[in-house]
Amino acid sequence: MLLQGKVALITGAGSGLGRAQAIEYAKEGAKVIVNGLNEERLAETEKLIKDNNGTVLSISADVSKKEDVQMMINKALEEFGTVDICVNNAAILADFKASLDIAEEEWDKIMAVNVKGIYLLTNELLPHMLEKGQGTFINVASIGGTIAGVGDAAYITSKHAVLGYTKQLAFNYAKDGIRAVSLCPGLIDTPMVRYAINEEHPAVVRQIASIPSGHIGSSEDVAQFSAYLASDKAKHINGVELKIDGGQSIG
Numbered sequence: 001m002l003l004q005g006k007v008a009l010i011t012g013a014g015s016g017l018g019r020a021q022a023i024e025y026a027k028e029g030a031k032v033i034v035n036g037l038n039e040e041r042l043a044e045t046e047k048l049i050k051d052n053n054g055t056v057l058s059i060s061a062d063v064s065k066k067e068d069v070q071m072m073i074n075k076a077l078e079e080f081g082t083v084d085i086c087v088n089n090a091a092i093l094a095d096f097k098a099s100l101d102i103a104e105e106e107w108d109k110i111m112a113v114n115v116k117g118i119y120l121l122t123n124e125l126l127p128h129m130l131e132k133g134q135g136t137f138i139n140v141a142s143i144g145g146t147i148a149g150v151g152d153a154a155y156i157t158s159k160h161a162v163l164g165y166t167k168q169l170a171f172n173y174a175k176d177g178i179r180a181v182s183l184c185p186g187l188i189d190t191p192m193v194r195y196a197i198n199e200e201h202p203a204v205v206r207q208i209a210s211i212p213s214g215h216i217g218s219s220e221d222v223a224q225f226s227a228y229l230a231s232d233k234a235k236h237i238n239g240v241e242l243k244i245d246g247g248q249s250i251g
């Protein structure tokens with residue numbers, strides 16, 4: 001198993017890619033801490049993992065709030081004694097709005113969850129990882145971290161920021177045993193985009209048309225790739241962004 005003996009924390013794990021990654025990581029032998037905002041949805045994720053004989057702890061916390069993040073890491077360390085892998089997956093999207101349509105509060109909220117949340121969690125975990133001389137961050141970005149047109153103006157900006165932050169993190173700490181990778185999915189069938197897969201959202205219809213195979217990706221496709229990237233088999237992959245998009249971004 002790819003992640004036997006590891007402890008992994010996955011944010012935004014009450015749905016979509018976060019839930020799929022939590023299930024996959026547990027299948028690959030990791031003990032998992034699942035985080036999210038909605039306790040009911042987290043409980044569903046927890047049950048799915050336990051039904052598979054996985055070990056799981058769920059913690060409801062807002063990744064954009066420092067006190068929540070501190071509470072979460074304290075609980076995780078108390079329960080498992082360590083965190084080897086952090087999957088910064090939680091994020092929000094403001095439909096496909098252009099700049100003029102995004103209010104300042106909405107902009108701030110997206111930046112707080114999608115960018116500041118990663119910084120807060122990383123800084124809370126780094127001292128512990130540096131002490132151990134190892135630690136891995138899988139920062140779930142998007143192909144929207146490399147191109148425009150696949151989200152709103154704040155979301156696209158935030159995902160470009162995730163790529164920059166991840167590079168700098170690896171640049172500063174790779175020598176200390178830290179790996180950080182930006183995982184960049186294309187359009188994937190999850191609650192974040194499912195509501196928009198119809199004619200009322202031409203931006204999404206256009207995205208599907210731009211996938212060479214014409215098929216939208218699944219959460220499991222991304223989860224399997226993520227588990228590999230988090231594993232020691234990927235030990236020479238650091239700082240870079242890796243796309244999983246069925247070729248969506250090549251045309």
Ligand SMILES: NC(=O)c1ccc[n+]([C@@H]2O[C@H](COP(=O)([O-])OP(=O)(O)OC[C@H]3O[C@@H](n4cnc5c(N)ncnc54)[C@H](O)[C@@H]3O)[C@@H](O)[C@H]2O)c1
Binds near residue numbers: 017113142
């Ligand atoms: N679905 C896609 O097409 C797609 C494409 C590229 C990238 N992504 C990225 O994948 C990741 C997961 O998205 P998804 O598609 O599974 O969407 P999703 O909406 O199903 O999942 C996001 C999760 O994050 C949680 N969350 C939101 N704010 C939070 C906060 N402040 N603290 C803790 N949890 C919070 C939500 O409750 C939700 O469960 C995101 O980073 C998203 O940007 C998704």
